Amino acid sequence: DIVLTQSPVTLSLSPGERATLSCRASQNVNSVFLAWYQQKPGQAPRLLIYGTSIRATGIPDRFSGSGSGTDFTLTISGLEPEDFAVYYCQQYDTSVYTFGQGTKLEIK
Amino acid sequence: VRLVESGGGLVQPGGSLRLSCVASGFTVSSNYMNWVRQAPGKGLEWVSVIYRAGGTYYADSVQDRFTISRDLSKNTVFLQLDSLRAEDTAVYYCARSATDGRPAPLDYWGQGTLVTVSS
Numbered sequence: 001d002i003v004l005t006q007s008p009v010t011l012s013l014s015p016g017e018r019a020t021l022s023c024r025a026s027q028n029v030n031s032v033f034l035a036w037y038q039q040k041p042g043q044a045p046r047l048l049i050y051g052t053s054i055r056a057t058g059i060p061d062r063f064s065g066s067g068s069g070t071d072f073t074l075t076i077s078g079l080e081p082e083d084f085a086v087y088y089c090q091q092y093d094t095s096v097y098t099f100g101q102g103t104k105l106e107i108k
Numbered sequence: 109v110r111l112v113e114s115g116g117g118l119v120q121p122g123g124s125l126r127l128s129c130v131a132s133g134f135t136v137s138s139n140y141m142n143w144v145r146q147a148p149g150k151g152l153e154w155v156s157v158i159y160r161a162g163g164t165y166y167a168d169s170v171q172d173r174f175t176i177s178r179d180l181s182k183n184t185v186f187l188q189l190d191s192l193r194a195e196d197t198a199v200y201y202c203a204r205s206a207t208d209g210r211p212a213p214l215d216y217w218g219q220g221t222l223v224t225v226s227s
Contacts, residue, residue: 045217088152090154102152
């Protein structure tokens with residue numbers, strides 16, 4: 001199975017700053033099949049980005065994704081208070097899907 | 109689009125439960141349907157998927173213990189949990205993959221149902 005490793009585990013930033021979250025795969029992932037999710041406490045996850053760089057419906061353009069092969073990045077430009085949450089990458093390239101362990105984005 | 113899970117609860121180790129996920133606003137037969145779980149204070153773990161044609165796949169951690177199925181007449185997906193262990197304690201989410209024939213991300217999620225395995 002493909003193992004996804006996210007870094008950092010926790011990221012402490014202030015509103016207005018830029019966040020860069022990393023997701024590294026144990027083997028190549030077709031970039032068409034890489035997604036990012038946001039989860040806030042007590043809520044179900046929400047799809048943010050799919051196909052590495054395509055924003056899901058209603059997702060603001062301060063969220064962007066990039067990458068290929070084994071290295072993928074979620075960037076949040078100009079953090080808003082509602083962006084502080086946990087973020088997960090996920091691959092659906094293989095029959096057995098996998099998630100990264102998550103990055104907690106917290107207010108500094 | 110709405111997904112509503114039910115069937116969670118407290119069960120002893122070695123016991124069984126059947127989770128249900130009722131879908132509305134779309135047909136499960138036209139999509140891939142997934143189960144994802146989250147242990148208390150932990151991250152997301154993908155559990156299982158059922159494809160449009162009925163094929164199924166499982167995470168290694170639940171292979172041979174859990175079974176995903178569906179009832180198209182009720183537009184409902186199920187997850188049968190057998191031989192439960194303490195480490196299966198989690199919130200179980202149902203989620204849709206709106207496929208066009210290829211794998212797709214999980215675009216709609218239910219609110220989850222809590223399964224607690226304890227004696």
